Amino acid sequence: MVVLKSVRPAISCSSFGFDGDQLVPPHKVSFVNLTLPASLLSVRLSSRNNAKLSLVQATKESSTASTNDSAAVFSGENLHQIATNGKATNIVWYKSSVGKVHRQEVLQQKGCVIWITGLSGSGKSTLACALCQALYSRGKLAYILDGDNVRHGLNRDLSFKAEDRAENIRRIGEVAKLFADAGIICIASVLSPYRKDRDACRSLLPEGDFIEVFMNVPLQICEARDPKGLYKLARAGKINGFTGIDDPYEPPLNCELELPQKGNNCASPCEMAEIVISYLEEKGYLQA
Numbered sequence: 462m463v464v465l466k467s468v469r470p471a472i473s474c475s476s477f478g479f480d481g482d483q484l485v486p487p488h489k490v491s492f493v494n495l496t497l498p499a500s501l502l503s504v505r506l507s508s509r510n511n512a513k514l515s516l517v518q519a520t521k522e523s524s525t526a527s528t529n530d531s532a533a534v535f536s537g538e539n540l541h542q543i544a545t546n547g548k549a550t551n552i553v554w555y556k557s558s559v560g561k562v563h564r565q566e567v568l569q570q571k572g573c574v575i576w577i578t579g580l581s582g583s584g585k586s587t588l589a590c591a592l593c594q595a596l597y598s599r600g601k602l603a604y605i606l607d608g609d610n611v612r613h614g615l616n617r618d619l620s621f622k623a624e625d626r627a628e629n630i631r632r633i634g635e636v637a638k639l640f641a642d643a644g645i646i647c648i649a650s651v652l653s654p655y656r657k658d659r660d661a662c663r664s665l666l667p668e669g670d671f672i673e674v675f676m677n678v679p680l681q682i683c684e685a686r687d688p689k690g691l692y693k694l695a696r697a698g699k700i701n702g703f704t705g706i707d708d709p710y711e712p713p714l715n716c717e718l719e720l721p722q723k724g725n726n727c728a729s730p731c732e733m734a735e736i737v738i739s740y741l742e743e744k745g746y747l748q749a
Contacts, residue, residue, distance in 0.1 A: 564644035570601050571746040572641035574666060575737065577650045578659060578713065579676030580705050581691055582683035584730070588676065588720070589650035591730035592737055596646060599738075601747060604640055606633055608651040621702060627658055634662030641670055646746065654710040669744065673716040674737060680705050682722055 543551050565571050575592070577585045589605045596603040608629075612619065616632055619625040630653050640647035653659050663671040683705065684692040695703035702708045713719075718740055720733050728736075741747050 561642050561644060564642075566749045568602055568644045569749045570644065570646060571670075571749065572644040573646055573670045573672060573741075573746050574637040574641050574662075575646065575648045575672045575674060576637075576653070576659065576662065577648065577674045577676060578653045578716075579678060580680060580683045580710055581652060581703075582686040582688055583676035583678040584727075584733075585650040585652070585676055587730045588674070588733050588737075589648045591734040592648055595731070595734045595738055599747065601646060602644075603646040603648055606637055606640075606647060606649045606651070608633070608653075611636075623702075627655070630655075630658040630662065634665055637662065638665045641666060646741070652704055652710075654704045654708065656711045656713070659713070672718065672737075672740065673713050674718045674720065675713045675716045677712070677719050677721040678727075679722060 543553055546552060561572060577589055579585050586607055586609075589607065593603045593605050611633055612629070615636070616629050619629050630651065633649055633651055637647045637649050649662075653662075659673065663673070665671075687693060691700060691703065692706065694700045695706040704710050718737060720728070720736065738747075
């Protein structure tokens with residue numbers, strides 16, 4: 462038995478979402494919410510305007526749209542599309558009526574990812590904190606994805622083997638993409654030694670929204686700092702595959718910003734943060 466649970470008013474759809482406050486002629490899309498047996502694959506309803514309702518695949522509760530000429534099932538951005546992505550099958554993308562542009566209008570800023578890369582001890586986390594503080598003082602919302610912090614939770618199951626390091630960066634890139642889509646300025650402070658992994662994260666975002674910041678500090682200076690004592694352990698052979706010692710670091714070739722160490726002089730974290738903020742202002746990220 463098919464049970465009609467509710468009928469929602471007709472609404473019009475646009476590329477930016479639903480215009481729910483506008484009156485729509487009856488021939489446009491209307492929605493019904495049905496409770497259906499799991500085995501039911503299709504059902505038709507008729508009315509004075511010969512409306513048809515058809516389900517491609519029914520679940521216990523399914524939402525579908527009816528039109529006066531042909532049935533349409535809304536599955537995110539594309540109609541009638543059930544996708545396979547990686548190991549996930551039978552998945553669809555559902556597009557919200559509130560999009561990135563709307564969230565940016567609320568926050569009065571544009572979402573982006575500031576990807577800070579460099580050797581251990583180059584000052585990535587220090588810059589990330591100074592930048593987050595500087596943005597906060599300007600009334601802008603930012604969030605830091607620190608490489609070590611993420612390994613306390615989301616990536617706690619990953620080691621430092623090559624394949625796990627790649628997966629670590631992939632996950633951080635995907636989360637950073639979500640923050641940017643939310644309209645937030647995401648600051649990813651991650652060693653990320655390999656270009657291909659950083660480039661893969663860049664490819665997840667629209668052109669210009671991935672801002673690569675290279676902390677160009679020589680190995681000898683980073684090793685002299687050694688804030689976590691990791692270089693000492695690596696030199697003693699207690700850590701294998703440590704970047705800069707027995708594993709390579711591939712510097713960016715075309716990064717948006719490079720913050721170099723000049724001799725023994727190093728700009729303060731606040732000064733470096735202002736360089737990044739100047740770039741954000743120039744590119745229009747600090748306004749909606």
